[in-house]
Amino acid sequence: MPHPNFDPRTLLLAIAATLFAGCATQPPAxxxxxxxxxxxxxxxxxxxxxxxxxxxxxxxxxxxGANCVSGWDVGEMGQALVPALRRELSDGELRQAHDFLATPTGQRYAQRAMYRAPRAPATPEEAVDLRKFSETAAGRKLMDTGAALRMGEALSAAYADKLEACRQQHASFVASNSPSRMSPPAPVRKATDLSCTAPQPTYPREAIRGEQTGSVTVRFWLNPQGIVYMTLVVKSSNVPSLDAAAEKAIQSVQCQPFLANGHAITVTAEQSMRFDLR
Incomplete structure (x- = not known):
């Protein structure tokens, strides 16, 4: 029999509070x-x-080695890096990164980072969003240079068999010296063979102050979308700032997709640049 002072509303409020507390403390999946x-x-x-x-x-x-890794699929690389990523980030930090990539700014950042869209500068609104994310626990770890190095080591370990296969194929081709036994590597084209805007390198201030000059040759890889997705200094000026300026200039060029038999393909090319104070 209910207590004379019993109020049903009190019980309902208690049940509601219990349910709310259970939902509030339940961690995200x-x-x-x-x-x-x-x-x-x-x-x-x-x-x-x-x-x-x-x-x-x-x-x-x-x-x-560069030719080998240039052909790897970005999505497959991401799958191979999942175990290493989970060692770097907690579940909560992974959730932060997931939620950021679900935003319009995150989606545009992903398109540029995965070289599926030209690397246009971020809008002022995007710059604010990116700065805020970079200040989160997830953002700090994902932007950390040390983490990138560890992930590179993890990728090398995960793809050890592929790298060894590339090494053996290269050794076999060199030993055979016979195109009839094995297809030769794809040619490295001249930048003039591609339809790209001219690189506009910025002469580094420290190099100007030091009166440093030199020539740099940059090899670059163009994907079927016409986007430069990887660069490599193959002939150095022996001045790090000049090398970096040349590489940055190549990364900023805009190209048309390279067509072979009517189909856009990945292509490798080289561009030389001279830094002279005259």
Whole structure:
């Protein structure tokens, strides 16, 4: 029998409070592997690929490593990096990154980072959104240089078999010296063979102050969308700031897709630049 002072509204409020508290404390669902792969693709795949290409060039002075990694699929690289990404970021930080990429700014950032759209400057609104994200726990980790290096190592380990296959194929081609036994590597074209805007390098101030000059040759890879997605200094000026300026200039060129038999394909080309104070 109910207590004489019993008020049903009190019980209903208590039940509602309990249910609300249970919902409020329930953690969000973990980011699924496909979404984690998308995060890895956006923030690390291209950076890791470029790092590997430069590492092979520095240590072996051979182009086979760069040519090998240039053909890897960005989405597949992202999938291979999921375990390493989960070691870098907590579930909550992965959720932050996932939610950022779901925004209009995040989607445009992803398009540029994965070289599916020209790298146009961010709008003022996008710049504010990017700054805010970079100040979050996820943003700090995803933009960290050390994290990018570790992800590059993880990609190298995950693709060890592919890299070894490329190495053996290159060695076999050199040993055979016979195009009839194995297809030769794709040719490195001149930049004049492509329809691209002329690079506009900026002479670094420190190089001007030091009266430093030199020539730089940059090899670059153009995807079927006509976007430069990887660059490599293959002939250095021996002045780091000049090399960096030349590479940045190539990364900023706008190109038309390169057509072969009517189909847009990935192509490799080289561009030389001279820095002279005259």
């Amino acid at each position: 973990p980011v699924a592997d496909p979404d984690a792969a998308a995060i890895a693709s956006v923030f690390f795949a291209e950076r890791a690929r470029t790092g590997l290409a430069r590492g092979y060039w520095r240590t072996e002075r051979a182009s086979w």
